[in-house]
Amino acid sequence: MGSNGPTQAPPSQWPEGLTRVPYWAFQREDVYAQEQTRIFQGPSWSFLCLESDVANPGDWRSTFVGDAPVVVTRNASGEIHAFENRCAHRGSLICLDDKGKAAKGFSCVYHAWSYNLEGDLTGVAFAKGVKGKGGMSPDFKISEHGPRKLRVETISGLVYGTFAAEAPSLPDYLGEEIATRIARVFRDRKPVVLGRFTQALPNNWKLYIENVKDSYHASILHLFFTTFELNRLSQKGAIIVDESGGHHVSYSAIDRGPTGNADYSAQKIRSDSDYKLADPSLLLGFDEYPDGVTLQILSVFPAMVVQQIQNAIAIRQVIPRGPEQTDLNWIYLGFEEDTPEERMMRLKQANLVGPAGYISMEDGCVGGFVQRGAAGAPDERSVIEMGGKTAEGSESRVTEASIRGFWKAWRAQMGI
């Protein structure tokens, strides 16, 4: 980082261990700016789009890595490329829509600097001037200019990109266990997009990630989930945290054995109720996964989630929009081989998730509760001690281990 880079976040103020997080981490502009360079544009891989979003040569899709706009393309020979959506001339967006077809490449609307599908600058309008006058200086070399390119790799039909030359390969970054757990959701089937919505969250992006990784809250905040035994902490399941700490999986399977509801009643938690549905058909589900897992929430550091909640499959792409704003992009998925009945069940179960979801709606507001609650307390610290002090996986889901894992990975990349 050059001398004009953002001010150092104060590492000396970070408490020892993984169980305390000072609230300034969710508030400071300089921390936010540093995250963009060290995490999002650092040695991590970000979800860009689905392979099917750029199915054919010439297809392109615009997306984001952190708050940096990025274009993903498929070139004439079928390779996927990604580069900044930023003209090398004066910084304008190159692509102005969400997606399109550009067989001949791109031309910036501002001054018509042009690019091929690999993101190389191929032409500068009036480079030689007009009638021998004007034009670029004689030592200007087109080959020395262009938007930054990303390395691109795919897994299970998902396209990931990284700005960093030093990032490990995607399989090494994910590790075998996480890659296998992503693959288990897709099972070599061809995903079909069923819907796309954006939820504008009034909070720092990390508060949403903490929420995703927090299996402790799931059956306390979300009554809908708990009552219908979609997710009780007494179900069988586990938390997996990868070695870096940054990726996690929380999964559970319905356990129809005589395990008690006694634990819940004893805690007098709001989520123990007599709530019944008039039409419970959305909870029926169909047998999609031979392993019996009915819920798997998987996060890839820094900001991407693969969700299986019964038959509601979705990708969640988390895009920071400043210290106190985050866009959560929902991509609801089905698969080409779905029968009409299976497809209908996915449409019904989509009610569980998304901005209006019976489960997910609370996750949309609870980050804002923290952002507002901690507004006057930058130097106070959250307590993340449920399930111990380490960032290791466990069979118990009454744990905040994967949140501790996130902060372990975050601090490693931030140098804090």
Add this chain to the structure above:
Amino acid sequence: MSDLLDLWFAIAQAQTAHARCLDDDRLEEWPDFFTDDCLYRVTSAENMREGYEASLIFLNSKGMVRDRVSALRTANIYERQAYRHVLGQPSILLVEADAVKSEVSFIVLRIMRDGKTDLFATGRYLDTWRRTVDGVALTSRIVVCDSSRIDTLLALPL
């Protein structure tokens, strides 16, 4: 003509009654606007354009409409808030013996407990009505929001 005028009046009346029901926080009465075999969906113009089937809310029975209300009343957590619907004039698009289709535009303002009032959603209702002894009932309402972006959460029905 007078039949069409009666129909137009019945639909406009039902639409404003529906909006008042939601804005007055009489959610328990909301299911009464629908037939038993109803469909209520909330989606967006972009999702419609792309032919995407999934919705923000997808209720395909009166039971599911009731469940949305009981979930909001007893299960879900969201800050106290209210809507103010402003509706345009309905256009009658199709009149058949057992189905009448109409479209009307809406603006919904959301008023939070601290008084913050935001333009929350704009869009149109694509409605299909069945004539009843008292007027008309919704067999289908597709709420097409102009934007696919929802601020914080969509708890109350639009």
